Amino acid sequence: MDLLPAATDVQDCRPQHECWRVQNIPTSWSLTKFLQMLQKKDESLISLEEQCISLYPSYTGSSQTALLSMRPLPQYFQKLDPDDSHVLILEDMPEAGGKRGDVFLSLDCHFRGLTPLNVPVRNNLVDIVAVTGLGGHAIESWQSRQSDQMWLKDFLPCSIPENIRILTYGYNSSLTKPGKRSMVDYRRGFVQVLSNAQSTAEERARPLIFIGHSLGCILIAQALLQAQNNHSDSHILASTRVAFLFGAPHGGQKVDDLVSMVKDFTSSSCSSQQSRRLRLLEHLREDSDFLDDQRERLISIWEQMKIVSFYEKRDTKTVKKNEAGEWERTGEAARLVQGFSSLLYLKQESRYAIDEDHINMVRNAWKATASLGSHHSPDGVQLGLTNTIMFNSPGQQRL
The missing domain is CATH 3.30.70 (Alpha-Beta Plaits)
Structure with a gap:
C-alpha cells in the first residue's frame, strides 16, 4: 500500500x-x-x-x-x-x-509517527527507518496479503546485526479522508519526528538507513534537502549512510486515475482540500517540474551515500469507480512507475528489478529480493543490508 x-x-x-x-x-x-x-x-x-x-x-x-x-x-x-x-x-x-x-x-491503528519493530541488544548503533507512500499504512503496506507476515518486523531483525534498531514511519496520507495534504506538511512532520528520535548528540551521530516506497522515497529526499538547508536539521543528512528505494517516482508516475477519484470524493464545498490533493498529485505526475527540480538539487546529496534502487516489472491495476459508486482497484493495468523513473543512474547506485507490481513489490519484498542477501541467512535474504553496510568500529560506521 x-x-x-x-x-x-x-x-x-x-x-x-x-x-x-x-x-x-x-x-x-x-x-x-x-x-x-x-x-x-x-x-x-x-x-x-x-x-x-x-x-x-x-x-x-x-x-x-x-x-x-x-x-x-x-x-x-x-x-x-x-x-x-x-x-x-x-x-x-x-x-x-x-x-x-x-x-x-x-x-x-493508524500508526502515525515512528513505531519500533524490534528489540536491539546493547546500545543500538544504527537506525533503519522505513517510509510508506501515499494512501499507505506503516504496517499494512509492508505486509504480505497471503501470510500476514510483515517482513520489516518478522524477517529483517533475524538477518541483520542485533544492535540495529528498525522503525516504521506512518503519516496521514489518505487521498479520501480528512486532513492536510501537501509535500511541505509531510516534510516538516517527518523531519520533526526524526529529530525527536535523535535528541542527544550521541543519537544524532548514529548512522541512519532509509527504506522508502514510492512517495515515501520522495519524502526521504525532501527531508534530506531540508537537512542540507537548515543547520538545526543537518544531523539527518550527516548521519544518512544508505537509502533503499522501492519504486521511487523520481521522474513521476501515472496519476490520472487518482485525480479522477479525488475530484469525485471532494466536491466544490471543500475546494481547498481538493486543490491541495490535486496539487500533490501534480507534483507526482510524470514530467512534473517539482520532481525535475528536486532531482537536480539532490545530485550532491545522493553522492554522499549508497543508493539501492528497485523497480517493478509488472503492471498494476488502476482505480476505477464501480456501479455502486465505490472506487476499486479494478481498472486497466498500467506500469505506474516506469523503470527509468525509478532509477537515478548514479555511479554509487545499485539497481535491481522486482518481479512484482507497484504495490506488491514491498509487500513481498523479502521474497522478491532473496538473491540480494547474505548466504549466511537461512533464507538467503537480507535486502542486501549486511552486504551494503560495513561496520569499521563501534564508534564509526561508514560505507
Missing part, C-alpha cells in the same frame, strides 16, 4: 486494522503483566494470548510500545474508531506494596 490508495482508501476484501498499537507502556512491565492488565480491563480481551503481542522499547527509551495482531478482532477494539487515537487508563499496583497509580496508555 503506498502511492496508490490500495487497501486503505479503496474497497478491499481483506479485513483491515487487525493490528493495533499500544504506546506509553511502563518499562517495568513484562509482556505477561501487560496482557494481564488488558484482560482485567475488559472481558472481551480474555481471548488474547501472548503470541499475539510484540513488545518493543519505544524510540524515546522512556516507555514500551506493543503491537497487537488480532484475528478475530476482540469486541473492545471493534468499538473504537480506527481513525482516532484512544486513551486506555489502567490502575497499576506496583510491587512491594507501592502506591496505586494510573497508567495512561495510547491506542491506535
Whole structure:
C-alpha cells in the first residue's frame, strides 16, 4: 500500500486494522503483566494470548510500545474508531506494596509517527527507518496479503546485526479522508519526528538507513534537502549512510486515475482540500517540474551515500469507480512507475528489478529480493543490508 490508495482508501476484501498499537507502556512491565492488565480491563480481551503481542522499547527509551495482531478482532477494539487515537487508563499496583497509580496508555491503528519493530541488544548503533507512500499504512503496506507476515518486523531483525534498531514511519496520507495534504506538511512532520528520535548528540551521530516506497522515497529526499538547508536539521543528512528505494517516482508516475477519484470524493464545498490533493498529485505526475527540480538539487546529496534502487516489472491495476459508486482497484493495468523513473543512474547506485507490481513489490519484498542477501541467512535474504553496510568500529560506521 503506498502511492496508490490500495487497501486503505479503496474497497478491499481483506479485513483491515487487525493490528493495533499500544504506546506509553511502563518499562517495568513484562509482556505477561501487560496482557494481564488488558484482560482485567475488559472481558472481551480474555481471548488474547501472548503470541499475539510484540513488545518493543519505544524510540524515546522512556516507555514500551506493543503491537497487537488480532484475528478475530476482540469486541473492545471493534468499538473504537480506527481513525482516532484512544486513551486506555489502567490502575497499576506496583510491587512491594507501592502506591496505586494510573497508567495512561495510547491506542491506535493508524500508526502515525515512528513505531519500533524490534528489540536491539546493547546500545543500538544504527537506525533503519522505513517510509510508506501515499494512501499507505506503516504496517499494512509492508505486509504480505497471503501470510500476514510483515517482513520489516518478522524477517529483517533475524538477518541483520542485533544492535540495529528498525522503525516504521506512518503519516496521514489518505487521498479520501480528512486532513492536510501537501509535500511541505509531510516534510516538516517527518523531519520533526526524526529529530525527536535523535535528541542527544550521541543519537544524532548514529548512522541512519532509509527504506522508502514510492512517495515515501520522495519524502526521504525532501527531508534530506531540508537537512542540507537548515543547520538545526543537518544531523539527518550527516548521519544518512544508505537509502533503499522501492519504486521511487523520481521522474513521476501515472496519476490520472487518482485525480479522477479525488475530484469525485471532494466536491466544490471543500475546494481547498481538493486543490491541495490535486496539487500533490501534480507534483507526482510524470514530467512534473517539482520532481525535475528536486532531482537536480539532490545530485550532491545522493553522492554522499549508497543508493539501492528497485523497480517493478509488472503492471498494476488502476482505480476505477464501480456501479455502486465505490472506487476499486479494478481498472486497466498500467506500469505506474516506469523503470527509468525509478532509477537515478548514479555511479554509487545499485539497481535491481522486482518481479512484482507497484504495490506488491514491498509487500513481498523479502521474497522478491532473496538473491540480494547474505548466504549466511537461512533464507538467503537480507535486502542486501549486511552486504551494503560495513561496520569499521563501534564508534564509526561508514560505507
